Amino acid sequence: MTTEEQINQLRKELREHNYNYYVLDTSVISDFEFDQKLKQLQELEAAHPQYYDPNSPTIRVGGQVTKNFETVPHTYRMYSLDNSYSKEDLEDWEKRIKKMVDGKVEYTCELKYDGASMSLTYENGKLLRAVTRGDGFQGDDVTTNVKTIRSVPLQLKGDFPALFEIRGEIVLPFDGFTKMNAERVEAGEEPYRNPRNTASGSLKLQDSSEVAKRPLECLLYSLKGEKLPIKTQFESLIKAREWGFKVPEVAKLAQNIDEVLDFVNYWDKHRHELPYETDGVVIKVNDLHQQEELGYTAKAPRWAMAYKFKAEQVSTVLNEITYQVGRTGAITPVANLQPVELAGTIVKRASLHNADQIAKLDIREGDTVYVEKGGEIIPKIIGVDFTQRDPESEPTTYRTTCPECDTTLVRTEGEAQHYCPNSEGCPPQIIGRIQHFISRKAMDIEGLGAETVALLVVNGLINNYADLYELTTAQVIPLERMAEKSAENLVLGIEASKQIPFERVLFALGIRYVGETVAKKLARHYKSIDAIAEASEESLVSVDEIGERIAQSVVQFFASEENRTIIQRLKYYGVQLEISAEKLANQTTKLTGNTFVVSGVFSKVSRTELKKLIEDNGGKVSGSISAKTSYVVAGENMGPSKRIKAEGLGVPIINEDDFLEMIAS
Template sequence: MINNLREEIRYHEYRYYVLDSPEISDAEYDQLMKKLERLEKENPELITVDSPTQRVGGEPLESFAKVEHSTPMLSLSNAFNDGELRDFANRVYKLAGTREIEFIVEHKIDGLSAILTYERGRYVQGATRGNGIIGEDVTENIRTIRSLPLRLKKDVNLELRGEVYIAKGDFEKINEQRLDRDEEPFANPRNAAAGSIRQLDPRIAAERSLSILVYDLLSYDLEGIDTHSQALNFLIEQGFKVNWHQKCDNIDEVIELCKQWTEERDKLPFEIDGIVIKVNNLALRQELGSTAKSPRWAIAFKFPAQLKTTVIKDIIISVGRTGALTPTALLQAVEIAGSTVSRATLHNEDEIKRKDIRIGDHVLIKKAGDVIPKVVKVIKNKRNGSERIFQMPDSCPVCGGEVAREGDEAVHRCTNVTSCPAQRREGIIHFVSRNAMNIDGVGPALIDQLLDRDLIEDYADLYGLNKDMLLPLDRIGEKSAANVIEAIQMSKQRSLHRLIFALGIRHVGAGVGRVLTEHYHSISNLSRATQEELEQIDEIGPVIAASIVYFFKEIRNQRVIDKLRAAGVKMEEKKVVDNQEKPLQDKKFVFTGGLEKYTRNEAKELVLSAGGKVTSSLSKNTDYLVVGDNPGSKFEKASELGVEILNEEGFDELLGL
């Protein structure tokens, strides 16, 4: 009886999550699940790991185990135009000795690659791609994906590859929920999916509406599968949700499909950033082989960035936690890459002058990396004389303090460091943010109320709050007030590197926080460090060192730290020996120019977590220079020194992202 019930539930899960064609209502499905849960509770000896009730279970992990892939997960070479697609086809024709070759075209889903293993028809392991050779064991998180079959129709051994993603509609719902909880919304579906799969608690992954599309059968103990299309059809028969695919007899048909999906990509319920073209015949794939980085039998056609025309209605100024004044263009709203864009950062005065951007201008915009809105160029022939030249203000728009531009910096800053309300507000928002003290439930809306009612003056005052002080505030009830106080108290035990980052020391990102923790192990030790001593650390140059010393000398900062210490916030951390294998151990990185997909701190954190080091100065000992927009003199210097230069795509490839 219990096995029949499991099969019935699996069938309805397949109809709902894979075919999108349910045969019963949600309430009827829930009744079946409750019945199975009751039977398993009464007969625990009958519970199996592939039961529908076992998708979410177990305690949160302390860390992910490493998984060595049976075959290297290579990256695909990219093509950006018709000519490069024809070059790819001609290389295949030449190596194969024939032009009679069938290609398979697939969507390039913008998500996170996963390698799945089944033994005797049962799901046993899920792993991330990692660096292509070693990934992370995320078995329990992938198990939570409802469209993934835990048991196949055949008792076969399989290893296959798929893409984990979050559909556009689900992504919008997740962000609405996060905003309701005063949490920072996710930047894009890809980051949300990747972050969800790498949660140590599977219950969090289960809440994120993850989906998976399978697109490659890597190894199998089957006969009669000679082509990629046959492999995909077999996977469909086994209950998998398989990526869209279409056969093409020649490269002209491939190019037509690439053009079609370039225009129609927004019609899909999930994000794609290109089209993948593969040789269909599996034996020919083996014959064609691979280079050190990429298979010769496949290529990815990358979509060009979508450009739209709009008008700059105004330019406004925001003030950040370090006093930086950032100009932002208010745009006539326009749809681009699947979302409505009404703002674009203009970075600084130099950027505005370089592009000659004026209020009232017609401009071309795109989403840099399909994420961040960016002004590409001004359409000057549409000017009619009504446009206005923008001037950076001489005084802070928030506090009226003097604005200055120091040395060769491109940024204007409010010099009223101790009293500017905008800097205080942004400093508190930074302190509670996910990468800092990660205080759940304390978002901008609550912080504004706390400041407006003089309940706090700085982030240290958060630790003096109690439930009765919160209850009179808007949208705060008994339960939410208790949750906020609990989250604040829990944050007292955060790692020291998080606290150092949270303090808001100028130029000190999350990565530098880790470096300082490794060297000093306590706030007291760090506060006594001299500039000369700090500069002896590879990752810390004169600017960062001076900023650290200045921060701890400032009387107001000393008082805030004293309040944190008195509140019981952890101020020290014992040295921990990390024996975990790191793919970029001791490799030295320098960044230059503006990155599209990451903030500079996010990029540094990625390097440090992989065992690498990040420095601000370039030398012959630097291993990699990562180059973004407007790289400056470091690009030329790296070429002279023979330092390997990576663009963002190469950086992702090196990190296995």
């Protein structure tokens, strides 16, 4: 046997043993024998570097150091999930689904593991890239660290597609977590607080050999790609397991919501027997064609729902109520608590939301309060233990002036929150607006973080986000913790932000109620900041999904002379304040005034591309047929009830070719 054949044979054997042990949970050789074979392979590879393979089993031991984790856009957005907490929530969800899709609806029930979300890309059966969830649109490339996780296959088995992504959670099993903490305590170090945060933090360690020492696992649950050889979610789990992925066996197919609830109730009682942290169940419409029909809201898939187990609850003392000022001037009361452990973390603060919530629960300083984590993430006070209340305590009087600038607070009729109206002179508002401007979903300025923004404002170097574009390296270097190289990177990052597209710039401006989705709609409709600035309330309300509250806020923003001056400065510095000529070239008004419903499977363009073509040509995409629908674009497998409804309302039904001809003419 040649050296190359020997190396390949060892790699093949080690991959198979790794799969048996970490995925199938069986073993045919001892740990000692495995380590000996691995050592033999390491020696052969070191002596013969010409046979290097980036996906060799020896990569598992780590050793590479990553100084900076590159930000990578997701090919397929990683959405959040909507949450439910009761049978009624799930029944309401099912009603919405059945209005939009035809035929019987089955559900796949899977446990919701509490780890760090991960997207893995495979090309020709080899791990190409591992990217964290990030903000859902882009994440950090942590491939080197993920390759050390033994349940992540580096080379797939069987009939896998040529290119696809698979999503899952990187978790730290309880046994491994306990062992790690025992070692830390023995070494005189602070123990880690919970498995989830430890798993997440492990992925950003610079030395991959340190990651390799941690007993992380990767549990997979979702395939993404074009023309994958699967028709249902449940089938995708079976296929992924065959290809070599660790896919939990507990998933179950449910025929109705009652069977879903049987699954939920069983695991609510038995979840503590699991080797991993879990905080609920994820229910998905099983049929992938029905998933496509249902589509997405701005934040979550319509075809999936997370059912959250009842949150852990503790009681502690509320020491003091303080008040925070947000970037829009909104005042948030905060409960400062006697520190207490809750769901694996120490909780010291909880939001009290607004004056109405304080009055409704009659919350007072000195009270013993019940605290839980909403969805096991954000702590909230859910009640007061009145048996522990001091008889001398006084009801809480909500403050009347801003805690930062002492301006008298205002509360608009119909609004829950109080506001500080001093938008131009209140420090947290000034800092908050700039922090929003530079954030990842907005201008994403490399080298500039929230703390540095605060330093720049406090040191008088900037007072609004337009000032950023006049900063020099010399001005920035004297700041605390700022070296010459980091100052240069900051200035270069600001310069690079001039290429950020218009819709993200519009979102970055921080106009109240104008989130990412609204910014995209306004940018697509008006094409430039000047057109939006001159738009009337009446004009704005006519734009799809723009209501009165948003319209009033936009008009109010551009009525400010200071805001107009800042925008003129941004324009002068070269920030993108209109849709680029290249993008405009692909947009027309051919379909303006028309609403389309897309249904079925298409051969020439994907459903996503078809929807984009409708919007790029001025049309609107709707999820359901109504009297306002202009056309139904029907592909193969269009549901009979949709066809009947369209015909009953006299809505024209066109095919893929008819539509493509419509926009080509």
